[in-house]
Amino acid sequence: xxxxxxxxxxxxxxxxxxxxxxxxxxxxxxxxxxxxxxxxxxxxxxxxxxxxxxxxxxxxxxxxxxxxxxxxxxxxxxxxxxxxxxxxxxxxxxxxxxxxxxxxxxxxxxxxxxxxxxxxxxxxxxxxxxxxxxxxxxxxxxxxxxxxxxxxxxxxxxxxxxxxxxxxxxxxxxxxxxxxxxxxxxxxxxxxxxxxxxxxxxxxxxxxxxxxxxxxxxxxxxxxxxxxxxxxxxxxxxxxxxxxxxxxxxxxxxxxxxxxxxxxxxxxxxxxxxxxxxxxxxxxxxxxxxxxxxxxxxxxxxxxxxxxxxxxxxxxxxxxxxxxxxxxxxxxxxxxxxxxxxxxxxxxxxxxxxxxxxxxxxxxxxxxxxxxxxxxxxxxxxxxxxxxxxxxxxxxxxxxxxxxxxxxxxxxxxxxxxxxxxxxxxxxxxxxxxxxxxxxxxxxxxxxxxxxxxxxxxxxxxxxxxxxxxxxxxxxxxxxxxxxxxxxxxxxxxxxxxxxxxxxxxxxxxxxxxxxxxxxxxxxxxxxxxxxxxxxxxxxxxxxxxxxxxxxxxxxxxxxxxxxxxxxxxxxxxxxxxxxxxxxxxxxxxxxxxxxxxxxxxxxxxxxxxxxxxxxxxxxxxxxxxxxxxxxxxxxxxxxxxxxxxxxxxxxxxxxxxxxxxxxxxxxxxxxxxxxxxxxxxxxxxxxxxxxxxxxxxxxxxxxxxxxxxxxxxxxxxxxxxx
Numbered sequence: 001x002x003x004x005x006x007x008x009x010x011x012x013x014x015x016x017x018x019x020x021x022x023x024x025x026x027x028x029x030x031x032x033x034x035x036x037x038x039x040x041x042x043x044x045x046x047x048x049x050x051x052x053x054x055x056x057x058x059x060x061x062x063x064x065x066x067x068x069x070x071x072x073x074x075x076x077x078x079x080x081x082x083x084x085x086x087x088x089x090x091x092x093x094x095x096x097x098x099x100x101x102x103x104x105x106x107x108x109x110x111x112x113x114x115x116x117x118x119x120x121x122x123x124x125x126x127x128x129x130x131x132x133x134x135x136x137x138x139x140x141x142x143x144x145x146x147x148x149x150x151x152x153x154x155x156x157x158x159x160x161x162x163x164x165x166x167x168x169x170x171x172x173x174x175x176x177x178x179x180x181x182x183x184x185x186x187x188x189x190x191x192x193x194x195x196x197x198x199x200x201x202x203x204x205x206x207x208x209x210x211x212x213x214x215x216x217x218x219x220x221x222x223x224x225x226x227x228x229x230x231x232x233x234x235x236x237x238x239x240x241x242x243x244x245x246x247x248x249x250x251x252x253x254x255x256x257x258x259x260x261x262x263x264x265x266x267x268x269x270x271x272x273x274x275x276x277x278x279x280x281x282x283x284x285x286x287x288x289x290x291x292x293x294x295x296x297x298x299x300x301x302x303x304x305x306x307x308x309x310x311x312x313x314x315x316x317x318x319x320x321x322x323x324x325x326x327x328x329x330x331x332x333x334x335x336x337x338x339x340x341x342x343x344x345x346x347x348x349x350x351x352x353x354x355x356x357x358x359x360x361x362x363x364x365x366x367x368x369x370x371x372x373x374x375x376x377x378x379x380x381x382x383x384x385x386x387x388x389x390x391x392x393x394x395x396x397x398x399x400x401x402x403x404x405x406x407x408x409x410x411x412x413x414x415x416x417x418x419x420x421x422x423x424x425x426x427x428x429x430x431x432x433x434x435x436x437x438x439x440x441x442x443x444x445x446x447x448x449x450x451x452x453x454x455x456x457x458x459x460x461x462x463x464x465x466x467x468x469x470x471x472x473x474x475x476x477x478x479x480x481x482x483x484x485x486x487x488x489x490x491x492x493x494x495x496x497x498x499x500x501x502x503x504x505x506x507x508x509x510x511x512x513x514x515x516x517x518x519x520x521x522x523x524x525x526x527x528x529x530x531x532x533x534x535x536x537x538x539x540x541x542x543x544x545x546x547x548x549x550x551x552x553x554x555x556x557x558x559x560x561x562x563x564x565x566x567x568x569x570x571x572x573x574x575x576x577x578x579x580x581x582x583x584x585x586x587x588x589x590x591x592x593x594x595x596x597x598x599x600x601x602x603x604x605x606x607x608x609x610x611x612x613x614x615x616x617x618x619x620x621x622x623x624x625x626x627x628x629x630x631x632x633x634x635x636x637x638x639x640x641x642x643x644x645x646x647x648x649x650x651x652x653x654x655x656x657x658x659x660x661x662x663x664x665x666x667x668x669x670x671x672x673x674x675x676x677x678x679x680x681x682x683x684x685x686x687x688x689x690x691x692x693x694x695x696x697x698x699x700x701x702x703x704x705x706x707x708x709x710x711x712x713x714x715x716x717x718x719x720x721x722x723x
Contacts, residue, residue: 001433002056005049009118012046016111016405017132020139020172020398023162027459028096028490031154031164035397036099037452040107044451047110048444050117055436061420062113066362067411070355071109077352078102078309081345085308087534091344093489094310096459098332099397101309101489103451108404116408120416125409126186129179132402133200136176140207143169147210158211168396170208170216171389175402177204178223178382185374215392223385225252230365230380234373241374287327288335288392294319295339299346306346315343317538317568322601325608329573330539337390357387360407363414370413379410458486462494466501473515476501477522484526492534495526499543503550520551531560538567542574549577554585572598572608579615588618606632610640617646639663644676653683664693671700678711679722687715 016039024034053060062068082102085091094101119125143159145151153159158166180201187193208216228245235241298307298315307314316331334340341353364371364379371379386403395403465479480501483494502523505516524547531540541564548557561578568574575598582591592615599605599612609632616625629636637659647656660677667673674697681690691712698708714721 002053005053006060006118009046009049009053009114010124012042012049013115013118014128014131015042016115016401017128017135019401021135021162023164026463027456028462028493029099029459031162032099032397033096033455033459036104037456039111039397039401040103040451041448043107043111043114044444044448046114048440050114051440052433052437054117055440056433058420060117062117063415063420065411065415066359067356067407068116070352070359071112071407073352073355074349075105075109077305077348078105078345081305081308081349084305086311086314086536088308089489090310090492090534091308096455096462096490096493098310104397104400108400111401112404112408112411115405116412116415119408119412122413125412126183128405129183132405133176133180133183133197136173136204137200139163139169140173140203143207143211158213159207160211163396163398165396166211167213167215167393168398170211170213171219171386171393171396172398172402173204173208174216174220174223174385174389175382175399175406177201177208177220178227178378178385180204181227182375182378182382185372185378215389218392219385219387219389221252221256222388223381225249226384227377227381228252230377231374234376238373245377287324290321290324291316291331291334292336292339294321295334295336295343299339299342302346304346304348306342306344306349309344312340312343313537313539317571320568320570322570322572322605325572325602325605329571333394335392335394337393337395340394356403356407357383360410363410370416379406382406454486454488455490458483458488458490458494461486462490462497465494466497473505473511473519477515477519480522492530495523495530496543499523499527499547502547506550520547523547536567538564538571538574541567542577545577545581549581549584552584554581557581570601572601572605575601576607576611579611583615583618588615591615592619609633610638610643614642614646617643617650617652620650622650622652637662648683653680656680657684669700671697671704674700675704675708675711682715682720682722691715 019035019039019042022034022038024030027033027037050060079102082088082091090101092102094104115128119128139161142151143161146153146159146161154164155166159169160166161169163169163172180197184194184197184201187197205220208220228248231245232242232249235245294315295312297319298312310332312334313330313332334343338350338354341350345352361380361383363369364376364383369376383406386399461479461483465476465483467476469475469479480494480498484491484498498519502516502519505511505519524544527540527544527547531544534540541560545557545560545564548554548560557577558581561574561581564571564574565578575594579591579594579598582588582594592612595608595612595615599608602608609628613625613628613632616622616628626636629638636655639659639662644656644659647653647659657677657680660673660680663673664670664677674693678690678693678697681687681693694708694711694715698705711721
């Protein structure tokens with residue numbers, strides 16, 4: 001039994017590096033959920049098997065090091081932060097989009113313990129890193145095929161491979177760049193292996209380059225500089241190696257200087273990769289600085305244990321900076337790992353997290369380290385590169401796996417000679433196998449079910465609810481109900497998606513009114529439950545208000561809009577929703593005030609200027625509206641349906657026609673603009689021109705010829721078909 005369990009645990013740890021390959025399109029957030037569910041299930045199996053072994057044999061119990069102590073400190077501090085969180089359930093369970101939370105910390109710690117206990121020899125660790133390098137090569141090869149156009153990229157125009165994000169990919173390969181170099185320096189007498197590891201390192205560096213990830217570029221440069229400096233420091237007897245290291249230092253500095261000097265060169269600007277890498281500047285990082293400032297304000301409010309994991313959204317809402325108007329509406333991460341930890345766990349949480357680096361560096365660089373000078377240099381460079389990289393990103397499961405694998409490696413290598421914790425405490429094999437093993441097995445499978453099964457089914461049913469079903473929209477509603485009935489950690493996302501689909505129902509043709517009403521009723525009920533459970537998140541109030549406004553229940557939306565503005569008073573999108581709601585209720589004066597407030601928060605926000613101008617038009621102040629449009633856009637002819645509707649309400653058809661004429665000139669192939677222009681001409685009594693535009697629309701889109709022929713016949717009969 002002992003031999004079987006040990007081999008099973010080693011095999012299970014060797015499976016972990018394959019997780020980054022997983023993409024589960026049948027689950028919501030396919031690049032996140034599949035990897036995390038797989039990791040959790042494997043770790044739960046590994047941990048259960050390890051517990052049985054630890055009962056039987058003391059040598060399978062963990063050995064103390066300050067790395068283990070730091071990991072325990074992280075668990076302890078974050079447990080307290082989770083209890084004190086603004087949303088304790090989400091801090092513990094996270095959601096589909098991130099799948100982090102305290103539950104992931106527990107799994108990472110369990111993985112760290114098992115890996116450090118069962119991979120007890122350098123040969124086993126070398127096998128583990130070789131497997132990981134092989135997987136990284138496959139991930140990088142897929143990214144290369146995206147780069148040359150064989151396969152599509154999933155986010156923008158940068159390779160993202162099976163990680164679904166170019167930044168994640170760059171960080172993942174940054175780890176493997178240094179791991180390849182580590183194995184290179186360990187393979188002194190094996191020329192073939194040295195060539196192999198050298199090629200893998202070069203390949204990883206190339207893929208990092210084509211991802212055009214600035215944070216990773218800075219991390220690699222910093223890590224290489226530090227590694228070379230440490231090599232010079234530790235390898236005093238190796239003159240040839242020291243010369244190479246000094247050359248590397250000089251090369252990195254020259255390359256960085258050249259990038260700075262040539263950043264405005266034509267060949268740099270025209271290169272998608274070089275252009276992005278050369279754009280590293282304070283101005284380019286403006287939005288990051290704004291978010292970081294919000295995080296620091298939130299940290300001052302809760303300095304000790306922070307807000308809890310998955311709680312930056314509360315800080316983002318409360319301290320929202322209106323200058324963030326051109327970024328995402330809802331940030332749930334600071335885009336800086338250290339500030340994320342400061343928000344999640346306060347000063348204590350950040351110190352505990354940093355102690356992971358500190359303890360790892362201590363065992364790597366100390367005088368009595370088990371590593372050679374070259375190994376110390378490479379590991380020090382890797383830890384430094386990851387540390388620098390994390391200033392510009394938030395972490396993900398692929399990097400967490402590598403980081404905790406590295407911690408387990410350093411911990412294991414440095415604690416081999418230590419005595420295991422509770423090493424003298426013995427349990428007889430009979431009791432362990434007859435009583436301990438069944439209890440552990442029952443507990444393990446119970447945890448596996450509770451942790452994974454409801455979420456797995458809900459993530460799949462949500463995808464089905466959002467996908468076209470041959471049985472019709474009623475089947476989509478059924479899948480939503482099934483997903484909600486799971487009562488999983490993804491319920492918030494299911495409710496938000498349900499509201500989005502319910503809103504879309506109002507624009508779909510041929511939907512059964514009773515089915516549309518059923519979607520609306522379910523969405524309203526579920527979002528109200530979400531608000532009742534988490535009453536201090538402006539996001540949910542705005543979702544509810546948008547549902548009411550879409551279904552023209554304008555008075556019912558008002559209290560939710562007021563609550564959202566109380567929780568996030570400087571967020572323009574909420575003021576926009578409030579202004580539109582007031583306009584639809586005929587309250588022009590208050591709507592104008594809402595739009596004015598949004599505009600004054602950040603006058604550079606063009607959409608805010610447009611809506612303020614629309615409010616002025618509805619209130620009859622055409623001169624002020626014209627002045628504002630000219631200041632904001634440099635012209636009065638702004639093609640926007642909301643502006644056209646406002647002019648129509650005021651009978652300003654000359655302005656509508658002028659806008660549409662300009663739009664048709666700039667987009668001569670847009671048949672919809674032609675039909676709108678025909679309606680404008682008809683309003684001005686220019687029937688001949690209206691008929692001409694309808695004929696042009698039918699030429700552009702023959703499928704609408706029946707409709708345009710009807711319009712033309714009505715116009716020739718003296719009737720207005722557009723009313």
